[in-house]
Amino acid sequence: MSGVGASSAAQGSAKPVSKVPYDTIFSTVYAGLRINLCLLAAVSPLLVVLAFTSEPLAAWPFFAALSVLCGPAAAGAFAAFEAMGVDPARVGRAFWSGYRAGFARALGVSGAAAALVVVVGVDLQQAVGTRFSAVTPLLAVLLVVVVTVTTTMLAAGWRLSGRSVLAAAYLSLRKWYLALADLVVLGVLLAAVVSQPALGLFLLPAPALYVVWANTRHLLSTSPTAQPTEGMNQ
Numbered sequence: 001m002s003g004v005g006a007s008s009a010a011q012g013s014a015k016p017v018s019k020v021p022y023d024t025i026f027s028t029v030y031a032g033l034r035i036n037l038c039l040l041a042a043v044s045p046l047l048v049v050l051a052f053t054s055e056p057l058a059a060w061p062f063f064a065a066l067s068v069l070c071g072p073a074a075a076g077a078f079a080a081f082e083a084m085g086v087d088p089a090r091v092g093r094a095f096w097s098g099y100r101a102g103f104a105r106a107l108g109v110s111g112a113a114a115a116l117v118v119v120v121g122v123d124l125q126q127a128v129g130t131r132f133s134a135v136t137p138l139l140a141v142l143l144v145v146v147v148t149v150t151t152t153m154l155a156a157g158w159r160l161s162g163r164s165v166l167a168a169a170y171l172s173l174r175k176w177y178l179a180l181a182d183l184v185v186l187g188v189l190l191a192a193v194v195s196q197p198a199l200g201l202f203l204l205p206a207p208a209l210y211v212v213w214a215n216t217r218h219l220l221s222t223s224p225t226a227q228p229t230e231g232m233n234q
Helices: 002-013 022-042 044-051 056-084 088-101 103-127 133-156 162-174 176-195 197-202 205-221
Strands: none
Touching: 022 044, 022 056, 022 088, 022 197, 022 205, 044 056, 056 088, 056 103, 056 133, 056 205, 088 103, 103 133, 133 162, 133 176, 133 205, 162 176, 162 205, 176 197, 176 205
8 A cells, every 4th residue: 555655646746748849849940941041042143153163262352242142131031030939930021021121231231341351351361471461460350350240230230330330349349259159150151161062051051140140139138338229220
């Protein structure tokens, strides 16, 4: 009797086994794949040219200029991430809605960034191994700042202006470890695209951009003095 009672007590006190949310996992993964496909469609001209280039690194200024298409594509992805928290089934519609709404704004930001990257990158390439090599660390830091500020502005949805550039630079410096994490994630994505195009293009863009988007949301939430003001948003 005591054994039966103990067994009954043990069964009564046992906690129910939590169920794995397979539906949530599947819908999230599926939404990420759909965002990746939307990103590929948005930057398809860049991918087509890249596919027919045997040595893309040798023509990096051209591809840096063509990368302006990545700005509106990123804006669409960030809009899809917003919608994914509400209804993962709407990510495709949200992507193209955000792409159209933020096209001009994001293209201005990415265009200015691409121009700076080309100018500074060419100077850096020419300075290496010459008597001007002392300025190469400064140029390298400037490239990092351009990339960091650009990703922050795109994820925050800000228009290109002196005020927004300063705000993005301030946020990146204030939370430098988040900016560094964004650079690492984007660097891994770029390396994967160059070395393993199938993996880099079809699986990694959405997770990488989600990290950038989430970090920027955290930056804005913890920096009330740097919240968007009139004229900085679309």
